[in-house]
Amino acid sequence: MTAEQLYELPATVVCGAGRPVAAELLGRLGPDEPCFQNRLGGALADAERLLRERTRDASDDRVRELTGHLAATGGKRMRPLLVLLAAEFGDPGSEGVAQAAVVAELVHLASLYHDDVVDRAAVRHGAASANALWGNRAAAQGGNWLLARGARLSADLVPDALALNARTANRIVEGQLLELVGPEPGADPVAHYFRVAAGKTAALLAMSLGVGAFQAGAPRAAADALVEYGEQLGLAFQIADDLLDLRSSEAASGKEQGRDLLAGVPSLPVLLAREGTDAGDAELRELLAAGPGAGEDWHGRALKLFSDSRAAARAETLMHQRLGRARAALGVLPPLPARRTLDALCDFVALRNG
Template sequence: MTTSLGVSFTDDVLEARVQAGVDRVETRLQAAVNRDERFVAEIASHLLNAGGKRFRPLLTLLAAEFGDPARDEVVEAATVVELTHLATLYHDDVMDEAPKRRGAQSANARWDNSLAILAGDYLFALASDIVADLGPEAVHIQARTFSRLVRGQIHETLGPAEGGDPLRHYLGVVADKTGSLIAASALMGARESGASDEVQAALGEYGERIGSAFQLADDVLDVAADSETSGKTPGTDLREGVLTLPTLIAIGSTDPADARLRELLATPLTDDDEHAEALALLRAHPAMDEARAHVQAEADAARALLDKLPDVPAREALRALCDVVANRLT
């Protein structure tokens, strides 16, 4: 099986087991969101039915391979992390005033901000109800993860403190908003399968590293990729004035030759000519190679953590995720 992230499984037994697990999680998700009255179910299932990579449940299932993957608690844990992820998407779309999500109309655009926020809250309540049956430690993991998700959103909204390092601030936001839930996905899969404490710790850190690496790779691709290969409009973050890894590195340059680029990056680039100029300057800037090196370092750190794990087929699948990060940037 090749996932939507391009991960290939070379072990047929592992492939079949993970696919069966993904199918069970999908069924569990539908049952969770469709159990209430019609309208509540409709708005709660809106983004679920729009599709998605289901990366977090997949990681939970792979992490469970280091214990007993057949435990029912593994599917419950995978359902929890995906419901939590979906909840954050509803809230993110309100914060960003996004009109679309996964190619469909966002909940806030289809209904309104208040209902979108309530739908996100409802999904988190569903996740909390399920995680409560997994025991106090699972509840702690869920609560701490959600705390980091909210903290990351607050820090992103406020921006770096006066005199603070904008790049360090941004990397912290990425770790909290993206890395934390992916770390929890791997940690909970390992925990609910009965894996050892050492394996749980390694997989949790692996998830944090690989999650941040994927987000930072997206930052690079937003600048470097063309629309024909990526399927996305290049420079979207530039146009919206969103500062990401390569732009923050470029802004930090003290080279007088970069004065024009720093000037362009100081504001949203709504003018097409200025947007094109900034995109060309940034693509040719050393900041791009520095950003790629940072992503590669995160992927390499994630890969190194796998050496602490037992040599089972799932370890190779997790290693393949590290290769996916690197291959996306070439």
């Protein structure tokens, strides 16, 4: 699929609002090879069924409603898709591959529960967030339950996949803590941003690819290349998400536009705007320095200024640099349909913020 054709994807496909879209993404991004499409489509359906079961198998009906809420509202299911694509470089029919896909999504869902509590978010995937429905304390514990469920499932994975999952859990929590404490005095805020993004976003995409490759018995060189691809794709994905927050409406993205901006989240465009010296961004720098309390129109004015800012353009350039590194990592992999799909996924990420 070309970059131009990606622009034609419906908003629900590009942004994941309201329903799982990995199967549709696979159909549009993957090569037109029926065996590959059917195998991956069936595996995604199996993983989805298992995910719904495992997020709603608590012993109490009220707990089941909370822990299954976010899985039921939909999402891109990008992490399960990555697990299954990576498994193509080994034996995709290996026992536990679907379980590995569910583990990756459980960790992701848990992080969303926690993020929404920290950000006081009211909407996720186009529906009310768990914290909006049940309160912060219950939502945080719901996220913890999903993490524990993922850990229980991961115990049955092959040793390399289990070890990678354990390391990734540590990286994700450290990334969340680094975001909360902020950079040390005198430290480079942009460098701190990339440390946070590496833990919060890139680590999980890399893990998804790694556990898929390990569980399917792929060669070590292929697994290492896939992990590196995931690291770079994840950083690009986070930058694209930052730009999406500034550019896309709630109807398109499933989240309030500018939610991170209002919450004071130090996204890459915000950091680049604060540190920039370009005269064209002077008003934007002043507005960011004043903060949301500067007036009723602060939010709308900031979003308007960001739309044509040098800071957003610089962030987009950095995103494309990471995508170039991701594509380079694929160079050692055999020319399978899965490799072509991963390459096309870079275009998808690049265009998420459009």
